[in-house]
Amino acid sequence: MTRQEKGLWATVIVLTACVLGMGGWMLFSGNFPQEASPPWKEGSQPVASIQDRAITEDEWVDELKKRYGREMLMTMLNRHAVALEAKAKGIDVTAAEVETEIEVMSRSYGSKERFLSEMEDQLGITESELKTETTYRLLLEKIATSDVHIEEQQIDSYLEQYPDQFRPKKQLNLSMIEVASEDEAERVMDRLENGEDFADLAAQVSLDEYTREDGGQIGLVEEDDPFLPPALLEAALSLEPGDIAGPVSLTDTYAIVYVKDIIEPQAPSEESIRKAVRKQLALEQSVSLSELERQLREKYEARISAGTVTL
Template sequence: MTRQEKGLWATVIVLTAGVIFMGSWMLFSGGGSIEGIKQFKGTSPAVASVQDKAITEDEWVGELKKRYGRDVLMTMLNRRAVALEASGRGLDISEAELEAEFERMSRSYGSKERFVAEMESQLGIPEEELRHETVYRLLLEKIATADIEIDQHQIDEYLKLHPDQYRPKKQVDISVIEVATLDEAEQVLDRLEHGENFADLAQEVSIDEYTRDYGGRIGLVEEDDPFQSQALLETATLLEAGDIAGPIRLEDTYGIVYVHDVIEPPTLSEESIREAVRKQLALQQAVSLSELEQQLREKYEAKIFAGVLP
């Protein structure tokens, strides 16, 4: 995942927290009765209790407002200001644009399904919320670059200077068992050939403290990942899913590699590459997206009233 994408997901996490808060607010401020909630004289309904001490709806919502209130309100103001600007400019995000962006974001994960699953399992962001946040970001980027012209010559020059940036790279999903000596590596291979489980062996004998507790699992890496042993990658990229190979001479140790999966990303079309470069160059000239949000809030006179937040 690129640095820019990591920044995006950090933003998404904050916004998702806001969505959770809003859901809670809507559920418990609507005035409807909820079975099992006790009404106390002179207070709001109780939503929970510890022994005989109730936690009231007002206490709960007040705590949520203290923790997330400003973020939620700023998110709502941003969304409305951006929507007004997009409407005024006649801008929108098509389903095709959204799917193309999902394809781009999924590239380093091997598939859209794997990407969506990782976002939900690692960050707790379901696909529907992921789509909403992506549409919003794309719309903000479209507004930011609407008045910036990038000519074909600029795109040609960029591609000449960065010929490999959009070349799809093979990825391998691997696990490794690292041991100190060649003799130990041969013993590991012999045990694997006799049917022992790779992950169990890694936990038992691997000296790699970063992967040992995870059964040797490194995960999905690109063929030229600078943080992995080149000897390890050169071997792994020649294998097929399910293959085990070794011993591989690392720096001062030896490794046995197991390939879970091999992913060959599809080649991008020339049109897609040029559009990606155009957008990248335009964004480099544009104001930052957070600055644009601020400008739009000011343009549409967004404000938070005094006394609303604790």
């Protein structure tokens, strides 16, 4: 994914997560008047209440507009402008292209199902919402690169310069128990060999506050993860799924590492690699996607009426 793509995708994810979460934020932020609730305005029904204080739909919508109205309006204007430009240029995005793009995004997660589950669990983004955002991003990219031509020789040169960029990396689902001394690590290993549960032991004795409450679970890491201690990663890479190793000497402590699962992502085809490089090079030569949105809003005379939202 290019810098432009990453920037847009991060924006999409953050905006979507904010929109999905802002209703809950407002209910608990304490930003409502403290006086007793008057009868709600005609046509405005209560959507929530606390004790005898009703929160009406009009109040809710007004608060949403004040805090997020401009961003949402800009998003809507962008969608309409991009749709108009795509129609004018005869550009579209097929369902198959969206599925392929989601498959590409899923590769580092080991499976599409795991990826979709993480998106919903961590960000609250459903598969339907993800497809909508992916369709928009692909449409925007197609418009941005519609007049850019990339020679096959440029693709060859890029692949020669970055031969490992599209090599899928092995992923390991790891857990660990960190203790103060080698002797304590040996005692933990003995308890594990006697049948005690790894997660239970981690919760009882591990020093690592970030993983202890999750039974020592680190989660999925790539084979060259720069944030894991090299000794821990080296030990994990020597194991098979279900294996436990230790003691592993860290800087001032010792660890026992458990490999729950190993994921070997499927390598992309030569055709898909060249297609990805072609798009990446084209995007690097085109206007940025945010600038393209601005240009299209201007081209199609997008306006926000004065007083509609706080600018």
